[in-house]
Amino acid sequence: MCISLLCWQDWGMPGNPYSMQLKWYVPGNNEVACVQSLISRYLPPELQRINSFISDEVQLTREELQCSLGIVIAVLGCRSMLPVWDEPPVKLIDSCLPITPFLPSVDVGGGHVTMPDGSNVRKSVADTVNRLQEKLLLCREDDTKSFFSLIVLWEYLLIDRFGSKSCYEVHWKNFRMLKKVLENKLVGQKRHLRALLIDRTMLQHESLLEQGSMCLTPTHRQMMINLLTLSTSHYSEVRSRAQVKLFTALDQFSYSYTVxxxxxxxxxxxxxxxxxxxxxxxxxxxxxxxxxxxxxxHDWEMLMNLWPAIVRTKPSEKLSVIRLIENIVESVHKHFPTITISLQIPELCLAAARQLWNSSPAPCFQVVSDEEVAIGMQQLEDRNQYNTDQYLALLDSLMDAMQQENLHWRYRSMALSFLRDLVHPDLPYSARTVRYFLHTLIHDSLELRKIAIRSTVFLLKQQKRAHKKILIDPLSFSGGEKAKGPGDHASNRWVQYCSKTRPLTAEAWDTPCYVHKPYHGFYCWPEQVEVYAASGEQPALDRSHDELTAEEKEVDLFFSDQQNVDRLVELLALEEKKGKDKFNGYRFIMFKGLFRNHGDTYLNHFLPHLERLVTDKHESSQRCAAEIIAGIIRGSKHWPFHKVSALWKALAPIIRLALLNMTVETIADWGICFATSSENRDPNRHHWLLELLMEDPLRDEASFIECGRLYTLQGALNQQEWRVSELFHRLLSYLKPFLTHPFQNVRERLGSVLTNIFEPDILLLGGSRTTSPHITTFVSEIIPQLAVLYQIGPKALDSSSNHIELRKKLSGESADPVMNMLENMQVNGEERDVAIRLLKTVCRWVTGSISRAQYATVAEYYEFFPLVCLMSNYDADEELSRSCVSMLAMMGQALMLPQHVPVVLQSVSKVSESISWWARSSCLEFLQVVVFHNMATILSKQVWIREVLDIVLQLLEDDWLEVREKASQVLGGLLHCNFIESTDDLIEKFKLKSKTKVKKQQVHGHAMDAVDLQSLRLRHSGILGLCAFINAYPYDVPEFVPDVFLHLGDHLNDPQPIPSTIRKTLGDFKRTHHDNWEQHSLKFTEQQLGVLRDLTIPPTYYA
Known part of the structure; x- marks a missing residue:
């Protein structure tokens, strides 16, 4: 290819991919003749030399042989001009279509290159190299370098017609790296450097070549066999390189693995x-x-021959082989999907194919006749039957290997894993296989038991019978009233839990009004809803042994034997890894499938074990009981009413014992148990469980037991979301007296439960308000109970009281009357502790609610804001201080709706006038975070911007130094984010305040005069405002900054803390602008630079 311009003329200029004007150079007759002369001159002598070595006519040293092979490899560099040999393709599979290659048309214009005698170059080299490999394997197997050359030759001849696959991948990798380095994202539109675009064009050409495919010929087959021979040879490096090329060949030639x-x-x-x-x-x-x-x-015939052969291989105790066997098992489990056994082509597909055939553009073939379609359908049926026979034969072969042969334990585990991965929904396991899996459940080997548990889950799923469903009109239960929006309304009231209408009779139980999916009805109803029919119309559960299928009989025989059940429960209750075991989902699903398919037939075999396990304090025993109980509850979904009622009469006392005997380690397992039991289940059908968990969870017991009861209840209710508002009301009324619980873990759990109770209380656009408890009502009840904390807060927190006393002494003015009232008020210690514990619970609730919410924060939360700011530095209780800080952090970064902004700003403004300096400082920190996370919302109205600025400017003149400094920091952040537009007026305002006159004389026997203190405060606020403008631009120097420096230079001799504030600001400025000071200094005049040096460099002692 050539380019129209020289590279140096377009150096650094972006190219246009749509007008590159590339010209491709196609080799002609002269080039082909040159290549032909090189081939004729160098290749035949080297092939003759190698053939003489093969026939023992000459002896070649290793170096000489490697030299000859290197010349052959170099000559094959022109392989794009070397055609593939002409041979009929090998028939690998039966196909109705002819076997044809797909090769891109990139042939050169001057013909192809051949051997001097006219034979094919590739074929001649392949025949010679084939015989050379046999010779080397026979007498020079240690000549690894020659074998490396042979592997390269096989790659060139077998899978590399136009270029090396590895070179292509390296080219792509280098291109991506170069593009990342040279890419200019500011230009965009793929306008990269011209050289980069040319490289990408070449890659596109190579990608087209890589998409080509060839048919497997006898010569190709022999090459693959040769590569397989090298892949299994003596030396590891030879094996490794040959395997890489062999794997590439397997991808290149479809179905070549059969060779x-x-x-x-x-x-x-x-x-x-x-x-x-x-x-x-x-x-x-x-x-x-x-x-x-x-x-x-995906070849059942191949799997039928291969997998049993792997299982029957002679065991090896070498570690490398053991790891390879384990990798094979893992690879089969990971990469072997549920592939098709019987493929069905419905008539609808045939009709669509005929319609497509008659559409434009018209195919070049004739229309397929009905006879051809019938022949194809018959062939498909024959193929399906053949696949079925191969699949069943594979299962029988693996079973024969495990039952009739003395397999090594590792290979027995592998065979069992293969059987597990062969599970298929169309063909159930045979009775023989089911029996083996079931008895492996009580095997001594833990690894085999784990495989058997998963396999039992699958076989029970295969044996599941279809349950009848009927269509109902959801609006018929609400008198035809449709929902006007999302939320609770009359049309979905019938799917919500109601203790008065819960099914307590067989008639109510069989009423088709139970919807298990929780998302139905909240937003709207479909026209028709599918629900399960009455239990009498479902598959019968009370079946005799003779009524069962052969596979179900094996399940019945196993679980009817009490000894098998005893052994199974004993093994499931064993601990595997201390502190690492978790609730096992496969065990739970296994018991769910058992009780779903066979009802309560085997329930009495498990109840005694459950009574024993729930009273056992061992972690593994209680976890086993939780898994079984969850499986029983989920499996009883379609039981008739008398069976379910009897089940809960037996199960309820066991669950009560379990809740009484929970340990710290098993609380999570029991929570998962009941959450899993309640998931996607109509709460009215599970009223036994919900009412049982609601039974006085905070009775006088150990605190972790109380937490465990709340956790299990929370897990069950959380699955029902909006459908258990009645239970939420009852639970909230029950929990209110316990919100001041003395134990921290219980309070934290109570806060988490409150999060779930109030989670449905959101008002969606066009929706109705929830019938669950409302946050507004709850907050209005809590706020008065926390009022006592306003009385203790200032005493413990307000360091500014000394400042007030100082002002009172100097000015003779009285302190704030509210402060006098709080100073004189006596607070009962018990009331204080109760209020503190209540506030801790509230903080946990609000923090959890905001962190879990997918929507904006609630305005009612900000009613706690003044108190939380006040108590965030309560030194007497570190837990309270930490909780308040966490709540402030979550509220600060929460999303605000526009209608809530006035409430938030009003709360911040209220705290900014607090008598506690710490509260005022905390509200500034909070305001900064709120504005940053809701910048777009607040900027939408100038009124809100003005309010934020007023709060900051007001606190910039605060009596307390720390508050003023915090306000200056917040002001700098607002300026940095361009939150404030008109800065010139603000600068002039601060300059004016900084010129406030301060009398420096002192009255004898007193501190500074009150008027002087007030003027100093105003003057310092002006200096802090000017410093905020400097700190707002840490990496730039706006036009007004040099003038601000001149103004600050006049105040270095002012009373403290003005000089220290100026020097700190200048120190930060020097640090942040040091790297680019040469450019920044150009924005200063000589006079301004002199002042800046005087400010940053302190005067000498003698100055």
Whole structure:
């Protein structure tokens, strides 16, 4: 290719990918003739030399042989001009379509290059290299470098017609790296450098070449066999390189793995100890390619031959082989999907195909006749039957290996894993396989038991019978009234929990009005809803042994035996890893499937064990009981009323014992148990469980038991979301007296429960208000109970009281009357402690609610804001201080709706007038965070901007130094974010305040005069305002900054703290602008730079 312009003329200029004007150079007759002369001159002598070495006519040293092979490799660099040999393709599978290659048309214009005798160059080299490999394997197996050259040659001849696959991938990698380095994102629109665009064009051409495919010919097949031979040879490096090229060939040629399987099966039948390298190399080949391993190909005939052969291989105790076997098991489990056994083509697809055939553009073939369609359908049926036979034969072969042969324990585990991964929804496990899995549940090996549990889950799912569903009109239960918006309304009242209408009779139980999915009805109803029919119309549960299928009989025989159940529960109750075991979902699903399919047939076998397990303090025993109970509750979904009623009469005392005997380690397991039991279940159908968990959860017991009861109740109610408003009301009324609980863990759990109770209280656009408890009502009840904290807060927190006393002494003015009232008021210690504990619970509730909410914060939360600011520095109780700080942090970063902004600003303004300096400082920190996280909302109205600025400017003149400094920091942040538009007026205002006159003389026997203190405060506020403008631009120097420096220079001799504030600001300015000071200094005049040096460099002692 050539370019119209020289590179240096367009240096650094972005190119246009749509007008590059590239010209491709196509080799002609002269170039082809030159290549032909080179081939004729160098290739035949080297091939003749190699052939003479093969026939023992000459002897070549290793170096000489490697030199000859290197010349052959170099000559094949022109392989884009070397055509592939002409041979008929190998028939790998039966197909109705002809086998044709797909090759991009990139041939050169001057023809192709051949051998001097006219034969194909690739074929000649392939025949010679094939015989050379046999020779080297026979007499020079240690010549690894020659084998490396052979592997390169096989790559060139087999899978590389136009270029190396590895070179193509390296090219892509280098291009991405170069693009990332040279990319200019400011230009955009793919306008990269011209050289980069040219490189990308070349990559596009190479990508097209990589998409080509060839048919597998006998010569290709022999090459793949040769690569397989090298992949299983003696030396590991040779094996590794050959396997990489072999895996590439497997991706290049479809169904080419069928060529390798017979050879791999022969290798697997050999002694793994005697032929260790060959055996290990075969296992590596089975594991590749990485994303589509050979051992998991979708071919039932191949799997039927391969998997049993792997299972029957002779065991090896070498660690490398053991790891490869484990990798094969893991690879099958990870990459082997549920593939099709019987493919069905419905008539609808045939009709669509005929319509497509008659559409434009018209196909070049004739229309398929009905006879051809019938033949195809018959062939499909034959193929389906063949796949079914192969699948069943594979299962039987693996079962024979486990039952009739003395397998090593590791290979038995592998066979069992294969059986587990062969589960299929269309063909259930045979009775023989079901029996083996069930009895493996009580095997001594933990690994085998884990596999058996998963397999039992699958086989019980296969045996699940379809349950009848009926269509109902959801509006018929509400008199035809439709929902006007999301939320609670009359049309969804019938799916909400109601203790008065819960099903307590068989008639109510069988009424088709139970909707298990919680999302139905909240926003709207579909025209028709599917619900389960009455229990009498569902598959019968009370079946005799003769009425069961062969597979179900095996389940019945196993679980009817009390000894099997005893052994199973004993093994499930064992601890695996101390502190690492969790609630096991597969065990739960196994028991769910058992009780779903067979009803309460085996319930009495498990009840005695449950009574024993729930009273056992061991972690593993209680976890086992939780898994079984969850499975029983979920499995009883379709039981008739008399069975469910009897179940809860037996199960309720056991659950009460479990809640009484919970340990710290098992609280989470019991929470998962009841949350799982309640998930996607109509609360009215589970009223036994919900009412049981609501039974006085905070009775006089250990605190962790109380927390556990609340946690389990919370898990069950949380699954129901908006459908249990009645229970939320009852629970809130019950919890109100306990919100001041003395134990921290209980208070934290109470706060979390309050989060769930008030979570439905949101008003969506066009929706109705929830019937659950309302936050407004709750907050109005809590606020009066916290009023006592306003009386103790200033005493403990308000360091500014000394300042007030000083002002009173100097000015003779009386202090704030509110302060006098609080100073003289006596607070009862018990009332104080109760209020503090209540505030801790409220903080936990608000913090949890905001962190979990997917919507904006609630305005009612800000009614706690003044008190939380006041108590955030309460030194007497570190827990309270930490809780208040966390609540302020969550409220600050929460999203605000525009209608809530006035409430927030009003709360901040109220705290800014507090008598506590710490509260005033905290509200400034909060205001800064709120404005940053809700910048767009607040900027939408000038009134809100003015209010924020007024609060900051008011506190910039505060009596307390720390508050003024915090206000200056917040003002700098607002300026930095361009929150304030008109800055010139503000600068002039601060300059004017900084010129406030301060009398420096003192009255004998007194501190500074009150008037002087007031003027100093105003003067310092002006200086802080000017310093805020400097701190607002840490990496730039606006035009007004030099003039501000001149103004600050006149105040270095003012009373403290003005000089220290100026020097700190200048120190920060010097630090942040040091790196680019040469550019920044250009914005200062000589006079301003002199003042700046005087400000930053302190005078000498003698100055």
């Amino acid at each position: 390798l399987i017979p050879h791999l099966l022969r290798n697997l039948q050999q002694d793994s100890s005697q032929f260790h390298e060959q055996f290990k190399g075969s296992l590596y080949v089975l594991l590749g390619p990485k994303q589509n391993p050979l051992v998991t190909r």
